[in-house]
Amino acid sequence: MSLSDALPTFLAEARGLLEAMETALGVLDGNPNDTGAINSLFRAAHTIKGSAGLFGLDHIVDFTHEMESVLDRVRDGALSLNSSRIELMLLCRDHIDRLLEVVEIGSEPDEALLTQGEELTARLRQDLPASAASPSDPIHWAPVTGDDPVRNLGSDPTEGDTLWHLSLRFGRDVLRHGMDPLSFIHYLNTLGEVRQVYTVTDALPPAEEMDPESCYLGFEIRLHSEADKQCIEDVFDFVREESQIRILPPGAHFPQFLALMQAVPEDNHRLGEILVGCGAITERELEHMLDAQARQKSDASPTSAPRLGEALVQEERIQPELVGAALRRQQEVRRRQAQESRLLRVRADKLDSLIDLVGELVIAGAGLQAQVQGQGDTALHESAQEIARLVDGIRDGAMNLRLVEIGETFSRFGRVVRDVSRETGKDIALRIEGAETELDKTVVERLADPLTHLVRNAIDHGIESPEIRQARSKPSQGQLHLGARHEAGSVVIEIMDDGGGLDRERILAKAKERGLLPSDAEPDDAEVWNLIFEPGFSTAQSVSNLSGRGVGMDVVKQAIDALRGGIEIESSPGQGSTFRIRLPLSLAIIDGFRVSVSGNEYVVPLDMVLECMEMPRDLTEGETPHLNLRGDVLPLLPLGAFFGLPKASVTRRNIVVVQWGGRSAGLLVDELQGQLQAVIKPLGPLFKGLPGISGSTILGSGEVALVLDVPGLLERVVSVDSASYLQ
Amino acid sequence: MECRLIQQDRRGSFVLEGELTIHHALDMKQALLSVLAQSESIEISLAGVTEMDTAGAQLLLMIKRAAEEQGVALRLKDHTSAVRTVVETMQLAGTLGDPMLIPGEAADGDHP
Structure with missing residues (x-):
């Protein structure tokens, strides 16, 4: 297990983000002030940094961090994206791509790559203020200039305003899924400074019952950070579903902690001690909270305890602007979820095996058709028709999935x-x-x-x-x-x-x-x-x-x-x-037109068939491979002669007029057998170079028919034509 | 890289070496628990631990707790920087209770 299970997802996602980055840079190249593109650029860098942090890919985190810093200044309007910066960003994007490749093969970046990274970092730092450019202090890189309308609302900008409280209870399976809670704590250090960690070991069972691959630990963390809540929440994207992640904003007071107490598995007194232990609340506040809770319990049954929002409103601690912002964020999250549920990631091989099956279904359906036609049972015939129609629909739908x-x-x-x-x-x-x-x-x-x-x-x-x-x-x-x-x-x-x-x-x-x-x-x-x-x-x-x-x-x-x-x-x-x-249009299944020449079956892709006609009686084969078709000269190709087949005695032969790329010709065949769905099977390597044949298919009767390579045949007709013309 | 617990002598000295991580957690749980029966006083040197993760930290917590329950004096010593980083990040030094000695030459720079 050298790669954790989630790593391929990370790589795929990061590649997608790099593509988004490139698209955004393309847009910005034409219009440097496109805020949508700037934002998507920033988001891409930020998300890559975040996810890379979870996997402990420090070199990617460090590098994208610098990139993000510059982009942050662009977003603030402090820098403009001129063409040299776009150029630099493109180089950075490529660098990340190479770093990802290194991760994918499970090795470490080599000397050359590291040097390149340093050079790019140095170029990025030219765009950062001196204080932020100091490599020894990557934490305080984003100087907050001026008043932030949301974060500083209504209170003094003291440190209490940037001290978050995080209460984390990881799911039992996070370790098995290849994620280590330690990396999350390390990563939080890039968003700010982890001031206090209290590791909650209460869930650890007695030694005999403990499954050493399960995660039993929880953490109460005091984080000093200028980041916004979304940013901090995003850190836990990969584990959110299975874990309990609670984030209390700076300045949280006892209603929030009260709610926290109700939510975590440890009992109130225990959590209270923990919170006091990590400095989130004081002893006095704890007593107060426990009192309040006791009162609540006697007032009403535990199930009807006020919800967090109600408690907040009751305490009159909530600011309407914050409610608005929270609502907006919730809506955004919901929208994103809705969008995610509209799209589904499916492994390509699953799709391929579905298409294979549909191919078999088409062949089996054709077999059924052939047998039903031999019997006089009308009801059976109708049912078979209905099935054929549905198979058609399934085929089209399955092929569409691949588009x-x-x-x-x-x-x-x-x-x-x-x-x-x-x-x-x-x-x-x-x-x-x-x-x-x-x-x-x-x-x-x-x-x-x-x-x-x-x-x-x-x-x-x-x-x-x-x-x-x-x-x-x-x-x-x-x-x-x-x-x-x-x-x-x-x-x-x-x-x-x-x-x-x-x-x-x-x-x-x-x-x-x-x-x-x-x-x-x-x-x-x-x-x-x-x-x-x-x-x-x-x-x-x-x-x-x-x-x-x-x-x-x-x-x-x-x-x-x-x-x-x-x-x-x-x-x-x-x-x-x-x-x-x-x-x-498609490679695997086509609508075909079946013809026979000297007892052999051939399939012409129906898209290329223009019309069919009986061979005029006055046309004699051989010397004059041409036909006057409504005034136009139509070159003819006798298929039997072309494939070197013995001549069959047929009373009346037929001509299939085919067209491809603006050229047309008539194929001289014995019998027309009608339409069919052909599942194209490649020919073995031995027959790959056969002129005029592009594949094979299996008919309903179980016989094999060859699929004609119409473009190739047309080319032959024309080249034979011009060769004779030149002579 | 494997993870092994090696008996040093008959007086309850062990050395733990390799990657104390999720990959070896199942084996290491048994190995660690089995040493508790050997002596009233056990010393495990962590000098050979090259890597440790949350699963490893849980194992140390488990063995400390199990030792306490069985009345065995268990001491962990020679924490390598890999171990110290985890213990410091999770602030588990107090819970584990063993003094961690930081070698002079490695005292700086191995904890972010």
Whole structure:
């Protein structure tokens, strides 16, 4: 048990907060006075610090502490977030990220990381007043300037106003859950100064009955701190549910302690002694309280003892402003809880196994359908139809669970654009569209790398330097556009820049030099652009540390092919280029259209089927693989011949017209078998490279059908076409 | 890192070493309780304790209390800085009742 159970949760949460931090910094880069973003930045740093403290990750606490101090001054308006500070904050964010990585692998930060942390800390301290910057005294870092409207209300700012009383009774299981009450006390020291601790050992059972892995200790703590109640409460976030945490604000008097006495497990006299022991109350006050309680008991039954609020009002100790603040906070907490209950964190593998099961259900459903159709039982038929409809719904619902918005991936590029444009000395604005477009989580994850590469390429090679842009009478700020949208069963992602565009001549020359094209070839633009996806192909005249090494574009293409997608390029000289990625909506289960060729079953993804028709009688196969479809030339691909199948004797053959990425072709097949739901199973590694096949599926009859790779087939039709054209 | 309780001699001297933490709490409870039967007067040196947490502190509280109930004089000595930090944080020195000696060279800097 090297990692406590809660640590993965902490890491996941911290990563989420770092992302929030980055988003906030992105916003602030454009609008440095956005208070919402400043607050979320501060909250993120603060929460990371708090949680890290619980796990005793002192290096993270120390570091985020400095960051928080600076942000606190920003929040107060004492500092402004200029671009150098934003830059610094981004570096700090990265540093925390690396510290988290170190925690994740369970080791300690190495020398280089520590040095980096010190450098960043030194830079952060430049923004702090001298007194707060002293490293030996991290406690009094936040000088309270002026009157605090809430904390100092109505009383003298003496120390009594900052002395909190904390009454902690930890749950039996906190130790088992990997949390140590000691860390909480240590952490309280970062919020202020723990003046007194009284460890309550009364709950410790006799030795024989004691379970040494349970926690029996409680603590009464006097804490001197300027922090607000929320801050102190947040410390106990991870144990709040199982433990009894009571926090009495500074200046609490006997009604509060009275309530405390009623709430803790120890009897009144015992707790009284404890409270006297740690200096929270005096002997006289204790007597007074015990008296008051005795009176209360004789007045009424114990169950109807006044509640804390009532007691406070009776004692006229409560200030209306405080009530208001408390109410607001309660509402906030309730809202947060409501929000939490709307969202559910589910492990990805649970979801995957659900989807697997749904896949099996779809196959079994298809089997049922096939059998029912053979029988003449109408009622059975209807029931089977109803089940099929429900399975449909379940399938869609299950697939939807895996969908995530692509925006999160997009917003990551804000950072990439910022960093890369700084490195290259360019001024680039990033525009994002369609961030709410949903895609399968796996697809989004696997898209991140190719997208990064395309974005970097666009910045590095696409968009020109400000001087060249001005010379070409373009605005000196370059535009990079990232967009996503749904389009007929697929998702289209565009990376568009307004740079110089691809250099047709240079690509052609290079391709001929490398022997990719015959020297007299005059291919059209689309073919030229596709050449850049050839392995090792780069036309960049200068190799920068970003791109231009000829490694990458082929990898981009491979990654997108692996997702059963396609990429196309549009480019015009001087105007810029557009990289358009098309991806299928889902990977696991699709609506398919079943056809048979020479007794073999094939499935075409239904999204790509335009129409079906009988093969015209006058069309003879072989020499003329074309069809005149309402005036347009439609290239035909005889599937049987393509897969090398023996010819079957069929009276009338059929044509399935398929479309993908703006191109269409007709597949020549024997029989049309109708629609089905296909659960796509990957082919084994042996068959991975098969042209024209992207996977397999199991039919209701238990037979295996191959899923056709329509984009791949279309490419073949077109390339065969142009090859014959060239000859 | 393990946690062990080693008998030094037949007169009731023991040395505790390793991590006195939740990971070894079950074993250490038995080990600690078993020494009480050995002698009327027992001394446990904590000189080898490298790490201690709340579970460890509870064990020390338990053994002290059990010793008292059984009329055994139990003394804890040679508190390492790991032990002292916990005892001081929880302010348990009085409850445990054994004098804690702070070595001269380590007297500063090991408690925040």
